[in-house]
Amino acid sequence: MSQIIKIPDLGGAISATVVEVSIEVGSTIDIETPLITLEGDKATMDIPSPIAGVVESIEISAGDTVSEGQILCYVQTVSDECVHPEAETTAQQQVQNDSHHLESEPVLETLCIPDLGGADQATVVAISVMVGSTIELEDPLITLEGDKATMDIPAASAGQVETIHVAVGDTVKTGQAMLDVMTAATLKPSEDLDRSNVSIHIDEPDTAPRIETVCIPDLGDAAEATIVDIQVKIGEQVTEESPLMTLEGDKAAMEVPSPFTGTIESIDVQAGESVKTGQPMMTLSVITVSKPLQSKKTPSPSIDRSVQLDAQAVSDSEPSRLTSAQVYAGPGVRRMAKQLGVDLARVKGSGRKGRILKKDLEVHVRKQLAAPQSNSNFVVAPWPKLESEGPVEFKPLPKLRQVAGQFLHRNWVHIPHVTQFDQADFTDLEAWRQSAKAQAAEYECRLSPLVLVMKVLVESLKAFPDFNASLNEAGTGLTLKQYYHFGVAVDSPNGLVVPVIRDVDQKDLVTLSKEIAEVAEQARTQGLRPDQMKGSSFTLSSLGGIGGQAFTPIVNAPDVAILGLSKTQYVPVYDGKQFIPRLMLPLSLSYDHRAIDGADGVRFTVDLANRLAQAHQFADQWWPN
Template sequence: MATEIEELVPDIGDFSGVEVIEVLVSEGDSVQKEDSLVTLESDKATMEIPAAHAGVVKSVKVKVGDTIGEGDLLLTLEVDQEQEQAGVDPAVAPEAPRAEVADVPEVARAPSAPTVDTAGAPAVERLPGDKVQRHPPVRQAESDLPRGVPHASPSIRSFARELGVDLALVTGTGRKGRITRPDVQNYIKQVLQGDRSTPTAATAAALPAVPEIDFSQFGEVDIQPLNRIKRISGKHLTACWLNIPHVTQFDEADITGLEAFRQEQKAEAAAQDIKLTFMPFLMKACVACLQAMPVFNSSLSPDQQQLIYKRFYHIGVAVDTPDGLVVPVIRDVERKSIFELAADLAEVSARARQGKLTPADLQGGCFSISSLGGIGGTGFTPIVNAPEVAILGVSRAAMKPVWNGRKFKPRLMLPLSLSYDHRVIDGAQAARFTQMLATLLADIRRLLL
């Protein structure tokens, strides 16, 4: 005997008002447990909601463009009662959805102004899963500006604050005049095109427009759409670069002894099915520096008038995946051993490359590390992953002759590149940080002191 079951949105972390960008089933479809029902896109991740039950779709309650949250009704399923009695519990919520990307950390998700169709330009065909761009009307007179409290969610208010946008100047195109993310983005686009005279952070930047060039006039071209990870992370990186006054401190660390010690421990790690890389040692050394210099473990308040000092040490580690860069967060680094960190890194890196990270994997970072040592290079300028205030880049270690006061000796030197937010950290603090880090890496036993 069949019974009708409601499929609800499960726990999706600190997300509310998440937009539906794809509905993957329709009425009459048969679905199995864990089959994807809809795709949601938040500020930081795209996630698929799996079915908690197997059955036949009776009715779909959401459509593309809807915004939903935990507990909202997605659809109803006709489920075979005998299967339910055999062990399928209708009250069991589905697993946390899998996320394709991360960008980054909670506060810093301010994208750059998006590309929108200009007047007279042909409409670009929307790819599956892409958001529909809305174009609010451009008001020409101050008398046309809305009054009262703007109708917007907390995440949109935070987004607007980061870009310096007064929501009172933005026309909402959502339900009942609600201001959406595309509304804020389109407002910034109009400001940069000269359609607004109201001074904001966007106008203060006075960014010149990049000229549009038809490259086909020079030869054959092939146009490929950016994947979703690159689109979302690109917006975040642009916002970080435009909003943070970056400075990068370069230094070197002698890791000759540490590398010898790591090689000695590889066999013991392998016996526990652990691949021992250099990264866990670097993470522990960074946490020691963060504990000694708490300003590097802080974030600016939304009004930029206070510093928020964090008493936890979660480190984001950039992972190169086939679809682009993601930054999963390893939590409580100060409490874990080198082998525990190595195991955590291997597990989260594997899930990142398989596209199986959850939103929780991408949140709560205090400090980020980007390592290009496995590829090459002698230095680079990593972009601070706001709302963090610093990020460490490491390049490939190389043997160099180092003067010890009597003679030159070959030493394995690791290039360090520390980018930081100059509003929070000054140059002397950055130099002390890299010097302390180099000292710890030169003799890892100092971590025990």
């Protein structure tokens, strides 16, 4: 039977953006298998499947904006006659005879801000759920930021989010109401249950605490790492996967999770200390179950299949088989991966149903910790705390600027930048542009210097194809692109956006002029679609309309170069006999030094400058035929 799965309640939001589709046509899915990931203004959430079956068709794709009730996919469900063997076994264990009936009572539970570890208050910097989200135990709910650390607050109960009492930017305290959760149904006997026919005895487990030593995990080939933060204290209760401390190497920082659930007995290291693989860092008192729970029940003559029980509640289930295209991770892990620049599709999950845990990400980035150690004792100081000397005002950054900042930071940190400065004689081409204004007006377009530079730039990129390329992840080769799609940086009220103008080599001046004007207007009115900002082969950033003489543009990965244009100005140029005024266009070319040598960087700007100086001779061929 084919069933429709629709977008659920978005918690008051009108729409959200699909950032990832975790299934494909033909995928076999279970209940709670993640289908897609949505991103709204304040949170990212996974949409789980409410049914099990085989995906027949998918009606949305990554980048789409969706709203409540929109069709997500069609699923061919499993026949009602099929009963999972684990569920049947569980039913046999729980149902004592046909006269037993169980009732469900959902409970509304308020989750509060936990102990902040001595801090008076903290700021809510992210909310990872929305009203209507289904959460599991330990799923991240919100992220708090204090003076010295940032922490995820996990769910203490599983269920569905009913109300959220806090918002991003709020200052909260220990014990303050965070959100309300309708917890999973509680099973209890009905009033008319004949208890005389039931005899259930559960032997209490014999428990004995044991002391486990937690050691520094494998650091790869790195000799040592530095402890930058210890997140627990003696006597504190921790659960498996809870972060214990943060280690930092030359190129990356990683959290060390607890391998056990228990109580911290001792801490053998301290912040600032250099540690090695296998070095003891703390001990935990762990409860050992010396014998399993045993139940004695009166035999049941039959099984009431109408009673639906969660097999996972009483027995371990086998992990579901997910396809390679499915990435199962919670919002907290996705946020961490984004900060580290990790592609989750390359990470193997070790959690339930292949879920990617924080420790899986940490294993993935250990190779960076294994990089050769520096002989320098220089240590980067922590970010300084703001101490205001007068009146201040807090101005929150728009979401677009926050997201752009993350990508700019990633590109600046990971790409070894070199910027080559040069000037091009723009005198004759500018004279041609002024003479062409009347012709441009007939086409109802404005002919800007940027359009002319783009047409000339295509020819320089053909002569130097390494600049119209992308470096592979391993840094072992270039993908030379046979197309010319130029990203053009546009300043919008909410921050920097880079729409892509495609096939510049195949378009005339009029088409390019109108297209640039159109995307610039869409950027100012927040009307750009995600697909309009993907697929560039080279990027330009023009500040000529504002001013300035030079700047260092940041390479827009995966491109390997970006050209910055500043304001033209007349300067005296010596022609061998006398100084004459020439209109010069400043060029600022930033490039990835792993892909491009300095000599080639100079050759490229010289070639571009020469072509710009001569472009007036053949510019007429750029008009529409």
